[in-house]
Amino acid sequence: MLACLLQSEWNEKMLLLFIMGLAAEGSVGCPKSCICASDLLSCVRKDLKQVPPNLPAASVSLDLSHNGISQLHNNWLFGLPRIHILRLSHNHIRWLPSRAFHNATTLQHLDLSFNYLQGIQEELFEHLNNLEELLLYKNSITRVDYGAFIHLSNIQKIYLSWNNLTNFSFNAMQNFTNPNLRTLDLSSNQFLKLPVEEVSSLPAFIKNGLYLHNNPLTCHCSLFALFIHWDHRGFSSVVDFYKQHTCRYMGRPNVVVQILQAQKGLDNCSVERLYRLPEAGLRVLVGKHVMITCNTSLPLDNTTYMWITPTYDFIMPPGNSNQSLRIHQNGSLEISKAQTWNSGIYVCIAVNRRLSYNSTHEVNVSVHYPKHDAESFNTGITTLLGCVVSLVLVFIYLYMTPCRCFPCCIKPPQPPSPPHESSGQSTLCGTPPATEVPNNRKASRHVVFLEPIKERRWEKKAKVLQLKIDSDSSSSVFSDSPIVYT
Structure with missing residues (x-):
């Protein structure tokens, strides 16, 4: 009986010490100047x-x-x-x-x-x-x-x-x-x-x-x-x-x-x-992504969205065919890799059928190049124009140089040439003038195969001369001194 009593008192003391230990453990970490609750x-x-x-x-x-x-x-x-x-x-x-x-x-x-x-x-x-x-x-x-x-x-x-x-x-x-x-x-x-x-x-x-x-x-x-x-x-x-x-x-x-x-x-x-x-405007660099929000007071539930582009194209969810324009669930329009032609006014139309109410919102989007790229672009254009002008001047110098001997280029009137006459030879500049022949008789020099034959009595002589020319070397045909007859 006494043993049981002593055992119970020992248990109570141990329980009390355990509770005090827990209390002491709980108070550890609370700064002295603070209040912990x-x-x-x-x-x-x-x-x-x-x-x-x-x-x-x-x-x-x-x-x-x-x-x-x-x-x-x-x-x-x-x-x-x-x-x-x-x-x-x-x-x-x-x-x-x-x-x-x-x-x-x-x-x-x-x-x-x-x-x-x-x-x-x-x-x-x-x-x-x-x-x-x-x-x-x-x-x-x-x-x-x-x-x-x-x-x-x-x-x-x-x-x-x-x-x-x-x-x-x-x-x-x-x-x-x-x-x-x-x-x-x-x-x-x-x-x-x-x-x-x-x-x-x-x-x-x-x-x-x-x-x-x-x-x-x-x-x-x-x-x-x-x-x-x-x-x-x-x-x-x-x-x-x-x-x-x-x-x-x-x-x-x-x-x-x-x-x-x-x-x-x-x-x-x-x-x-x-x-x-x-109401709104966005500026974005070329090649960057941009998100255009549809700022309407309609709740997201039971609301459908549609966008109208600056070119009057209607964009319905999820977006256009090439996915360059995509409409998100909250009505925002995403433009991937924006280009200059994406600039303009975008109109969002939000329709809530449950509330029987619709709302619109406009956003002005401006797509531009960085300043340093624009300067480089202008410099490139200037250089290109300089090259073009230089090429034009070179062509003018090579193909359109005027004749330095202006009096020499004035030709005396000549009879019309037949169709087979070479245009290159008829416009040669600097042909020597006609010379005088003995017996003080003037003779006009004519190219044999270009001179029209008017009298029948010259046909035979002309043929002989033509055959003679054909029998000569090819260099005589293309010689600078014309073959003449008197």
């Missing part, structure tokens, strides 16, 4: 200068905001395989290494706002395939590389407002690289001019959430036409900030015009002209 890790306002070591591997949310962190190391998230939310706002980060987020493949929310970042390189977010929200506002960003967001296939919101951007690669988002993007905030930057054609070519779901207000834009007709069209289509980016869309008249900072309220008063921009401006 289940899979949440908060280190807010702890005056941290660097990321604490030994972060709990089970953390799903990590908040390091409102500290003094100035740099992050490559692969610093290697020990957090389950991280979904990362907040690094209100720190002193000026630069990020290319592999800072290399291991955060499960990351969905990344907040880097209120720092001192100056640029976003292309490979920085390369492995964040599951990222949905990216907060980069209130930094000092002046440059965003062309493919910085091209790998974010699940991104929904990108906030880049309150930076120092003067340009942005809108072309990188034209080919549905970010099909889930619904908010792209570029407001309150330093844009002086917008590439209206590139912006117009973006898919409608991106333009609906493309915020461009509070930028020092210069007023011009294309800019007015862009925002007026967005206003009539009811895009949230314009409707929600109606009065904040302004521009500077003639680039003067002290003359600010509200675009959506003063479009009738801008010089040389009538309302009719604004609505006739093409």
Whole structure:
């Protein structure tokens, strides 16, 4: 009985020690200055200068905001395989290494706002395939590389407002690289001019959430036409900030015009002209692929698409016979290896039978050569023309040189020659004049076989002479001195 009691007490002690061990094990890895609660890790306002070591591997949310962190190391998230939310706002980060987020493949929310970042390189977010929200506002960003967001296939919101951007690669988002993007905030930057054609070519779901207000834009007709069209289509980016869309008249900072309220008063921009401006335009180099999006508000379900080319050819899915033009499931038209004859206005017609509604969209495509190729082409043309002119001058010199002895070329009138007379001999220049014969009798020299025989009494003599000529050597027939008779 006593043995059983002692055995039960020993089991209880062992169980208590086991529980205490588990508790101690669970507390290992939580930094002293942070708060750990289940899979949440908060280190807010702890005056941290660097990321604490030994972060709990089970953390799903990590908040390091409102500290003094100035740099992050490559692969610093290697020990957090389950991280979904990362907040690094209100720190002193000026630069990020290319592999800072290399291991955060499960990351969905990344907040880097209120720092001192100056640029976003292309490979920085390369492995964040599951990222949905990216907060980069209130930094000092002046440059965003062309493919910085091209790998974010699940991104929904990108906030880049309150930076120092003067340009942005809108072309990188034209080919549905970010099909889930619904908010792209570029407001309150330093844009002086917008590439209206590139912006117009973006898919409608991106333009609906493309915020461009509070930028020092210069007023011009294309800019007015862009925002007026967005206003009539009811895009949230314009409707929600109606009065904040302004521009500077003639680039003067002290003359600010509200675009959506003063479009009738801008010089040389009538309302009719604004609505006739093409909505979209694409520029592509010769030989490159181009994707033209069909920007309509119709859903993809139960919607069919058709395109009309600049040559008025109707392109139905899947495309034309030689596959140079192909229509994708989302209505986009792909031109493979574009050539100059592919330039012109393309019209997309979208029809949704379930909604009994159709919509059209126009895109102006311009195919051009690179500048250096154009210069080489012009140089080649100039060289070719120079060669042609040189050849013409050579031919003129060889075959059309005028006679140097002009008086010698003037021939006295001669009787008509018979049909069998050689044209080469009749036009010879420099034939010696007739000489005088003895007894002061003038004699005219005649070629025997060319002189017409008028009297019968000369027939016999002529025949004899002709036979004599035939009996001579062939060289006498082709001699330069003619055979004459008197």
